[in-house]
Amino acid sequence: MSILKDLQREMRERPEGKFNPDYFRYQGYKNSKASDPSAVRADGIYALFTLPEPFIYQNDLIVGSIRPIFVDDVDEKEAEAAAEYGKKYPGRGFGQNGDHFAPDYFTAVELGIPGLIEKIEKSKIAHKDSESALIFLDSMKKTLVGLIEKFRAYAAKAEALKTAEGYDAARLDRIAENCLALTVGAPQTFEQGLQLVWMIHNCFVSEGKYAMALGRIDRFLYPLYEKDVKSGALDDDRATELVANTFAKICEHRYMGYDDVVNICIGGVDENGDDAVTGLTYCVLHAVRDVNMPGPNLSARVSHKNPDKFLDECLKVIGTGLGYPALMNDDVHIAALLRKGYELKDVRNFCMVGCIENFITGKQPPWVDGRFDPICFLLDVLHGFDAGTLDAFASMEVFMALYEKRLAEGAQKYAKWAHDVSDVPDPENHTMPFMSCFCDCCIDRALDINMGGAKYPSAHGAVLMGIGTVSDCLAAIEKTVFVDKSLTLSGIVTAIDHNFEGYENVRETLLAAPKYGNNDDFVDKYAVWYTRTLSDMFDQYKTHDDGPIYTAMAANTTNISAGQGLSATPDGRLAGRPLSDAASPTYGCDTRGVTSTLLSVSKPDYTRCACGTVVNQKFSPSAFTDGKRERLMQLIRVYFARGGQEIQINSTSREILKDAMEHPEKYPNLVVRVSGYSAIYVTLGRDIQEDILSRTQHETV
Amino acid sequence: MTELNVSAIQRFSTGDGPGIRTTVFLKGCNLRCPWCHNPENIRPEPQTLEYKNAGKTVSYGRMMTVDEVFADVMEDADFYRAGGGGVTLGGGEPLLQAEAAAVLLRQLKEADVSTLIDTAGCVPWGKLEAVADVTDMFYFDYKTGDDAKYRTVIGGDRALVFDNLKRLIGLGRNVHVRIPLIPGFNMSEEDCGKICADLGGIGVTHVDLLPFHRLGTSKYEALGLEYAYKNEKPSEPEIIQSIRSFYSRYFVTSTE
Numbered sequence: 040m041s042i043l044k045d046l047q048r049e050m051r052e053r054p055e056g057k058f059n060p061d062y063f064r065y066q067g068y069k070n071s072k073a074s075d076p077s078a079v080r081a082d083g084i085y086a087l088f089t090l091p092e093p094f095i096y097q098n099d100l101i102v103g104s105i106r107p108i109f110v111d112d113v114d115e116k117e118a119e120a121a122a123e124y125g126k127k128y129p130g131r132g133f134g135q136n137g138d139h140f141a142p143d144y145f146t147a148v149e150l151g152i153p154g155l156i157e158k159i160e161k162s163k164i165a166h167k168d169s170e171s172a173l174i175f176l177d178s179m180k181k182t183l184v185g186l187i188e189k190f191r192a193y194a195a196k197a198e199a200l201k202t203a204e205g206y207d208a209a210r211l212d213r214i215a216e217n218c219l220a221l222t223v224g225a226p227q228t229f230e231q232g233l234q235l236v237w238m239i240h241n242c243f244v245s246e247g248k249y250a251m252a253l254g255r256i257d258r259f260l261y262p263l264y265e266k267d268v269k270s271g272a273l274d275d276d277r278a279t280e281l282v283a284n285t286f287a288k289i290c291e292h293r294y295m296g297y298d299d300v301v302n303i304c305i306g307g308v309d310e311n312g313d314d315a316v317t318g319l320t321y322c323v324l325h326a327v328r329d330v331n332m333p334g335p336n337l338s339a340r341v342s343h344k345n346p347d348k349f350l351d352e353c354l355k356v357i358g359t360g361l362g363y364p365a366l367m368n369d370d371v372h373i374a375a376l377l378r379k380g381y382e383l384k385d386v387r388n389f390c391m392v393g394c395i396e397n398f399i400t401g402k403q404p405p406w407v408d409g410r411f412d413p414i415c416f417l418l419d420v421l422h423g424f425d426a427g428t429l430d431a432f433a434s435m436e437v438f439m440a441l442y443e444k445r446l447a448e449g450a451q452k453y454a455k456w457a458h459d460v461s462d463v464p465d466p467e468n469h470t471m472p473f474m475s476c477f478c479d480c481c482i483d484r485a486l487d488i489n490m491g492g493a494k495y496p497s498a499h500g501a502v503l504m505g506i507g508t509v510s511d512c513l514a515a516i517e518k519t520v521f522v523d524k525s526l527t528l529s530g531i532v533t534a535i536d537h538n539f540e541g542y543e544n545v546r547e548t549l550l551a552a553p554k555y556g557n558n559d560d561f562v563d564k565y566a567v568w569y570t571r572t573l574s575d576m577f578d579q580y581k582t583h584d585d586g587p588i589y590t591a592m593a594a595n596t597t598n599i600s601a602g603q604g605l606s607a608t609p610d611g612r613l614a615g616r617p618l619s620d621a622a623s624p625t626y627g628c629d630t631r632g633v634t635s636t637l638l639s640v641s642k643p644d645y646t647r648c649a650c651g652t653v654v655n656q657k658f659s660p661s662a663f664t665d666g667k668r669e670r671l672m673q674l675i676r677v678y679f680a681r682g683g684q685e686i687q688i689n690s691t692s693r694e695i696l697k698d699a700m701e702h703p704e705k706y707p708n709l710v711v712r713v714s715g716y717s718a719i720y721v722t723l724g725r726d727i728q729e730d731i732l733s734r735t736q737h738e739t740v
Numbered sequence: 741m742t743e744l745n746v747s748a749i750q751r752f753s754t755g756d757g758p759g760i761r762t763t764v765f766l767k768g769c770n771l772r773c774p775w776c777h778n779p780e781n782i783r784p785e786p787q788t789l790e791y792k793n794a795g796k797t798v799s800y801g802r803m804m805t806v807d808e809v810f811a812d813v814m815e816d817a818d819f820y821r822a823g824g825g826g827v828t829l830g831g832g833e834p835l836l837q838a839e840a841a842a843v844l845l846r847q848l849k850e851a852d853v854s855t856l857i858d859t860a861g862c863v864p865w866g867k868l869e870a871v872a873d874v875t876d877m878f879y880f881d882y883k884t885g886d887d888a889k890y891r892t893v894i895g896g897d898r899a900l901v902f903d904n905l906k907r908l909i910g911l912g913r914n915v916h917v918r919i920p921l922i923p924g925f926n927m928s929e930e931d932c933g934k935i936c937a938d939l940g941g942i943g944v945t946h947v948d949l950l951p952f953h954r955l956g957t958s959k960y961e962a963l964g965l966e967y968a969y970k971n972e973k974p975s976e977p978e979i980i981q982s983i984r985s986f987y988s989r990y991f992v993t994s995t996e
Contacts, residue, residue: 122815165763422782449901482871558815597885630768631751632750632751632752632815633751633752634751634760634762634815634819635751635753635816636817638815638816662754667754669823670754670823670825671761672823673759673760673819673822673823673825674760674819674822676822677818677819677822680818681818703793703794703795704795705796707796710996719791721791721793721794721796721956722791722793722794722798722955722958722962723955723958724793724958724961727954727957727958
């Protein structure tokens, strides 16, 4: 633990200058003798990997830092020239399948970098008659040679630092030994495997790529872990320490004022469909706990085949207040991806990139997504007719038919945008030779990851906003206009256009209608409809390379910004207020308790949401204590057995409790449990809130 | 049609017995414990609580048929079955409605759902007898061993409570005795000694100690009532620990 803490302390010191990969790439571009864009790009990447002076922290066990990419004394002319070259060889951004990728670390660990180079050499023989293929293969190779040079430079640096103050010579010996071993072959130990993967990741981050996933680290490092544990060379404490020492460096960005989200996936099933939880799974879980910072975004694939102990250990880590791991229902995710036509063994090896986006590990181009906001089309229907026409609608079915028509038009427009935004007109100028080394089929096909090299085409995620808001709106319209006949559609339009000012009674009537999240089919049927209808609509469209469009319900915090620009809505929501979050019910509207919430949100068919969904729930820290935690496990097991796709649980932090004291309106249903007694926190007097606050502090220490 | 006077139905009610449970709070109580943390369940008529600081009102109390209550709690049946959970009847004093409660409990047993009653036990024996064979577990409060304190402070008959407890244990029912630890009422060594003597003589082996808290304060304010214990701070952990040590000499003890 102390090495980890000391490392984290070391990382807090911000480097001078700014993160500037363009500057180093430019050194390669300007000296390049190549004319093919991929070859020039490879020269740039080679320079980026080899020119920066390696940096090793005193408390590093595994090396690879982004500090060397920070430069502060760039000549103005050089900087301008570098920027010019940057424009000439622009990188692909998020919308152009540029990052959000889970590399094929399975093959990398099995073969090592020299083995990958050998694979490239073999492919060159197979493609000996194609000049373009040979150029691309040589470009890939050049980047890998750069990586080998980087290992060699780190080994030399470790050797040189042995006499430096504050450094531990024995640790540096080990680092040098590991780095040198990786220049000549595949990793032979767990430590070398971890070093290899981390340095590859560091290369991507050095390129400026964001949200690069580590993926199933408890799978691709397992053979080396198993070998070392059997031989007695490794135990779980040491493995955890090594992994934590590595993950801590994911947060380098954060210390330097940037932000990165690196998805790490544990658990689930293996390629045969059997329980994949191992001793290494727990090491990874505990390493994330020990690092105790956002950045390593841990996802737990929870299969019905995984032991209860796995889920329990996950809950213990969540209960520390970290909020990780997010719990993914493996059975639903696998079924959802199978619908998209991938091979079963590839599906079973899925992981996540970014926040929660499903990804076929190392076999498809980087991820892209966008936001689709169905509530806007509902308002279009309401504003699309005069009062007389609106009030002549004979039934809810008429309204739904019009809404579906608008949605279909919207989905078509969205799909065209999704298609075009990723369809780079000159892909040969935007190749990614380094990333292509870690994507299945690129070497064999001698093709870039985005030009047919990847085994599967790209996938696009249409992130659906506001399932709760839309369902509540539709239920309110059905109840008040067509069942109770207490309101008219034109009356609702007038009221929302005035943000309910002067129409408070209309708002009261709308608010009294059933709300999503209370296990009431009257409204829940609309959530089921929403999920099915929208996924059917998007199923008709393809990405630019004929890949699928997935749907998702995981809009991060954009439900807040989307709500800010929106008028009042027929669920009784006031103008500017947030939309419902991700796949969750509208905050404050699920009033019957967590079991009812989960019964509602497990009704839609999430095997149609291949990208993934997010349901947020908060529990007080006491729910995570020994003896109580098993109830959370039961809750999740039932929720998953009923087809829920995801749940992320937060232990209610002191910060939330304090915020709720100042802003009770934000937390109408925040339940605190003390001594088996629960109370709505915001209804408690200040002195009692203080009691609970002091108690919470006690529990989380 | 058999009806129950229901104050509230609380799901995922993890403090009221094993597993995931739903607690049906029945409205109305025959005791007047001045420290009561559920004052909204004392009077039988519907009441609305106005939380002024939170701008929130909550209504308690409505008549529901047994079938309605059954359908409501059965929504969570999957959750109960995942780990020994079920339905708890609390209050108020649920046994004031023992006959209707028994109908509900029987339906739950037939549906293979575990049942629990949380009672102060100050009711005619017949009320307990009515539910005994359809109740898997009793949480039975034993607040004091002192007849006079029971009568003057709480307004009940200790001897009746003691006798009911003894008979229930004699029937072989699964009974957890629970003792609220109320400052100034039952926390002295003498108080604890009396309770231990009473319980030890009738075969009680486990007791749960429930430390006082004042989370009910805001409910009193929302009801427009004065709460006698609003300034009573929770006991220091050391005091709770020493009382627990005392009880541990005679019983297996647990505290929440």
